[in-house]
Amino acid sequence: MFNKAIRGKSPRSLLFIFEVLSLFLLFVYQNTRVDRFTIMTGIGLILIISLSNYLLIKISSGDNYIFLIVTMLISIGTIMIYRIDEGLGIKQLIWLSMGILLFFMTYFFVKYIKGWQNWIYLYVGASYILFFMTFILGSRKKGAINWINLGNFSFQPAEITKLLIVFILSSYYANISKWKEIKNASYYLMGVIYSFILLLFLQRDLGMAMIFYLIFISIQFIYEEDRKLIIYNIGLLIIGGIIGYTMFDHVKIRFQAWINPWKYIDRQGYQITQSLFAIAEGGFFGKGLGLGHPYFIPEVYTDFIFSAICEEMGIFTGIGIIMLYMILVYRGFKIAISQEETFFRILALGISILFGVQSLIILGGVLKMIPLTGITLPFISYGGSSILSSFIALGILQVSSEEISLRRVQDEQRD
């Protein structure tokens, strides 16, 4: 009984209190024009989050902390987005509802369909198709061709490819004994992954290329028996970096903006310096919700949401968010270690690495710790395809946290 009480229930009520308090703050800030819409949005947010947390405990026998962590992140994110732009806040809420729905769908889908580890060619094929669709149908946003418009709805195919790459790596290393029969199979795999990275580079999506590379090298570090491949990988990164710097202006610009943004404060250094101002203005406890000036930062809803949060809620909240990601990654790794099935173990690792890498790249970027590459902060930034793919990834992680037995299925196949 006691165990049950501390397992999930009390963090859930803390989360509830946080949401109520911050929404109350939002109402106070809006005191001149509190409208039904805001109240409905607020109730909507609390309802969706509480309900799905409740449901999850009933449905899944696995880890229920990861979803709790994520709901904390989306609460902070949605409230901040709503504060910056009410319209976008409501849209974000719709995306979140869809995301959570997708989370449950993915959960059942991945859990009850067997044979995920056998479809590596399908994953590779689908990835290439998505890439070529981008090139054919894609439109250019902020200098990168990585969006496809479908009617009113635009989405970023790489958000799906980044999940496919995790599946490719998992199915490869889960069946490593089979692949060993083919000579140099690991080199073929490397070739495939590098072709993705190159395509992303050509689309000028540096952040995503970085994510792909880091997922690949991390999984390789854990599972590749041929250790010199890892050295090759690092070598290729260095060579690629140098070539990129000398040949592509957009790489050079980002690098210069990182080394000394103050020199180029009117141009390439503008974003990052505005972000630093916001963080500095916030101090430890923030200016207070609604009392800062996050509008000064370009792309504050997406890539720079963290700076806006730091300005209004202080770097204590910022540090809290960083810690939430750290715990999320930690839980993910823990899930992997306790998972018996290699495929789902690698899948769990891949997804955790994805969350870790993506949040590290953008957080480090907005803090000027590493060069800035525009990607979204998982679960916090505004954005349809980012939210949806993050929830799909979370669904996969949820399945991986449960006891799964594939062996029987495999045995049957062998007969």
Added chain:
Amino acid sequence: MSKEIKRIILALIVFCSCFVSLIVYISYIQIFQGETLKNNSYNKRLWINEESILRGSILDRNGKTLVYSEKKGNGYIRNYLYGRLYSHVIGYSYREYGKSGLELQYNNALLNINENAAINEIKNLVAPTTEGNTIKLTVDHELQSKVRSLLKGKKGSIVAMNPNSGEIYAMVSIPDFDVSNLKEDWKEISENPNSPLLNRATQGLYPPGSTFKLITAIAALETVGLDESYDCVGSANIGGYIFKDYGENVHGQIDLKEALTKSCNTYFTEKAIQIGKDKIGTVADRFMINSKIPFDLPTKSSQFPYRENLGKTEIAASAIGQGKVLVTPLNMALIGSALGNGGQVVKPILVKEIISKDGKVLKTNSTEILAQGVDIIRANEIKDMMVEVIRSGTGTNARIKNVKVAGKTGTAENSSGKNHAWFVGFAPADNPKVAVAVVLEEEGSTGGKTAAPIARDIMLYVINNIND
């Protein structure tokens, strides 16, 4: 543990370290760069109020306007009437170069905005601010001009203040720059090796030379059983280093008073060893050396790191204001004030009042005592010695007819090869109206010769012209 699990854990450790370094880095930014970042002129938040609010004027103690703003077209322009005279006190406020001095420290008052964003938000709902507050300085414009002209052609700093109330009458740091002409001069100012942007009065750290003997003398008075007599032979070997008296003088049989009057180095170096570094250090601490002086402008702390492991030579050198001791002119003016007012270290005040647009006084800065530097009996003993310095010792150039002046000169050796000339003093000795600290940087002469006459002119002016 299998190889796989080991590697997974290693990867997890790498990830966690990355997250932890993010936390360390964000805290680093906040703690060490936060203020600089916030005050960067490209930070639009600094200027958001500037477009709609008329920035307040700045007046001297007699109500004379020094700086004001006026409407021009869509915006406001700021007029600095005395471009160079207040470059380090009032500073500047320009979109291109940011803010400095009181323009920075009193930005909120000048714009009549509240430091608390929440209160500000509410205030703006009720009655939006259109006009800022006026600030009234303790500075006397005439004296400030006089002090600057006395320093003309030299390098250094002067602080003149009321020793009882802590009000600063004049604060000058040379080289300075023309605030009203910043656009044309900026490149030259920012690249000048003499750093004209530095406010030497509050942030310049100088070896105090013999003026520090005031501190050592207090420590000597407070040391029970110290033999105050000494036979000066013109040199003393302490810890293997030979200290000599200025100009090869031999003072013979002297006591503390004579030693201070004649500024005998060998006396203080020998006695410092007997007094001990900790005693001298605690006296220095009581006079705000080693601590931050609360002030309206940014200050650097004077330093005497006596808690470090100092050798005999270093202790002896510190006792005569060389070696490890570094002080700001503001700090020396506070020491002068304390010795004049009976031992109390007063908080220096630069802004007298903040006045709202309808003439209401919103805030008055009143006198605060920071510390009791020395008890009144010993303060008076030191004062008598300082009077003697002016009457018959090294400071005769500071003598004023019919006024009893107290002071101490100093000549500080430094790495440039040319000595800094110092003078710290107050007048009239029995009921001081003014305390002054003068430092002439790399003057290459003694404090008695060059700093004392300047201090004399300042003290004379205050006695004749400023009445409080």
